[in-house]
Amino acid sequence: MQWTYLPSMTIGGQQVVTASRSELTEALISDCHAFRRNDRPFGPRLVFDINGHGLSLSKTDASYRSALASADIIHADGGFLVTLSKRLNPTPITERSATTDLIHDFALRAREEGIRFFLLGGSEAVNAACARNLEEIYPGLSIAGRHHGYFSHEDADAVIDLINHSGADVVFVGLGKPNEQLFSVKNAHRIRSGWLVTCGGCFNYVAGEYDRAPEWMQRNNIEWLHRMATKPKQFFWRYLTTTPHALWIVATEAMKQRREQKT
Template sequence: MPTVSVTRAGLADMMVEDCVRARAAAGQVPPKLVFSSNGQGVSLAGRSREFRDTMLEAAWIHGDGQSIVIASKLTQAPLPERIATTDFFHDAAQAAIEHGLSFFIFGGSEKQNAAATDAIGRLYPRLKIAGRRNGYFKPEEEEAICAEIRESGADVLWVGLGKPLQEEWSVRNRHRLGGIGWLKTCGGLYAFLCGDAPRAPEWMQRFGLEWLFRTMKDPRRLAWRYLTTNPHSFYRLLVHTRRRPIER
């Protein structure tokens, strides 16, 4: 998957630029899809051509997992740093405040979504929150949900439905969301924001062991996932990483 070689600050600048351009277009262009790449996603893309094609619909894919950054060292265009969505959110919030952009918080349970939105308000009282909605809905409700999001005037829609649902939802509904600059998938971001899930120590993140920390905290849910995806993603990163930069 083509992964943008940029810093967290640089990606935040790209967000601002894309959102300002979307405002100027007055709803005439669809939002840009911004997805993240990690070990789970690499493994899933290797097993599902459908998911791989969905990922390739993104305007930007950033290296969310440390394994992606490590693999990039094999190339002529190594990634300057890991852009974990849980960290990038704070860069994005600061940039949004400086440029008057607004966020819509979509996904998670009602309790978690509300708690995460409250936490954002405490962390960034000057940040504009255009609206929020939980991630539980019926397929026939998607059009009304998109109308609610579009009418909120949000610049960035954070989509926290988990892989692969959030990527599939974003591709399926982007034509209904003209005027929004970014659809940014965010996985478990809300759990971290509201304190349901602690971050791994800095040294574990640096050595690509955040998955181990998370597994120790929630072995019943995560042990099988990481035992099956980690070896597969390691193989794919080793064998299929392109050495030369991709021209876009």
């Protein structure tokens, strides 16, 4: 079985799909239906996000870097990657595909197509609120199962059994970087679903624990500034250190590519 093809480009040393949110959504629907028909025995399609934090982490954490290399899709959760891609590549990333938006895009179409979700991650309260809100916003959406993210290594087998018995087509893994990527790669061969999607703190937004930035900040790809300002204890130091590092990575990789093209 072939997954739906999505073109990609290289930015900051990572292969990132150039697909729009709607194209990613249709790929999910197509792949999940194909998975149901063929029952792929060797695991789901691994769908990871990349932003400034992730790009920086890929250069400092070897295990995370290795996990990224196993992804089937890496999409641009970070808006600055979209902006820079338009300056560095003739076929840039179409738009930012933040998981906080994609989960709603996916839910709308999943409801129409009977695609079932499993939510893994967050606290029990956040996880339950996220499931409840998705079902209220999208009546008819099937949340096949859910589990909080505070489980031990010893409990992982039971969590995977819960996922598999739920019959979910899409598993959202919100354990934070790098844990969600490491968990996904380690256990993909044991999980029976169409897509395995890492989503960071996405459940907190759906649950209403976090507020999105104003629309104008989202449109200009500077939502990270809003997060840094509104939750300084959680995000200030992260963005202060990783954003400059990520920009340096993109710049140095772009210069390296140009030198290679000239030789």
